[in-house]
Amino acid sequence: MENNEEKDEIFSLLGGVIKGKYELYELSNSEKMLIGDKFYPTDFIIKDKDRISIIIFEINPTLEECEKIVEFALKTSEVTGFKLDRVLVYEY
Numbered sequence: 001m002e003n004n005e006e007k008d009e010i011f012s013l014l015g016g017v018i019k020g021k022y023e024l025y026e027l028s029n030s031e032k033m034l035i036g037d038k039f040y041p042t043d044f045i046i047k048d049k050d051r052i053s054i055i056i057f058e059i060n061p062t063l064e065e066c067e068k069i070v071e072f073a074l075k076t077s078e079v080t081g082f083k084l085d086r087v088l089v090y091e092y
Contacts, residue, residue: 003091010055010088013046022048027076034079040072051085052077058089 016022025047032039044055054073069089077084
């Protein structure tokens with residue numbers, strides 16, 4: 001995805017939070033424990049009904065970091081019970 005399209009999607013999600021269309025979701029301590037070693041520091045988890053979108057800002061992510069982010073996203077979806085809508089990694 002091009003940077004401009006990715007920025008638009010990120011700002012659309014964050015704008016939805018501000019407007020009350022979506023809500024920010026914070027992992028509980030027990031959810032973090034269940035995710036365990038796959039835990040990755042996220043910048044935002046945005047919840048829309050039964051789906052979540054994950055946004056992470058990363059400086060020059062390596063392939064290993066991207067793989068860890070994907071593992072984290074899948075495990076987060078499993079632990080929370082919400083469908084994973086999308087994972088956006090914004091490289092800056």
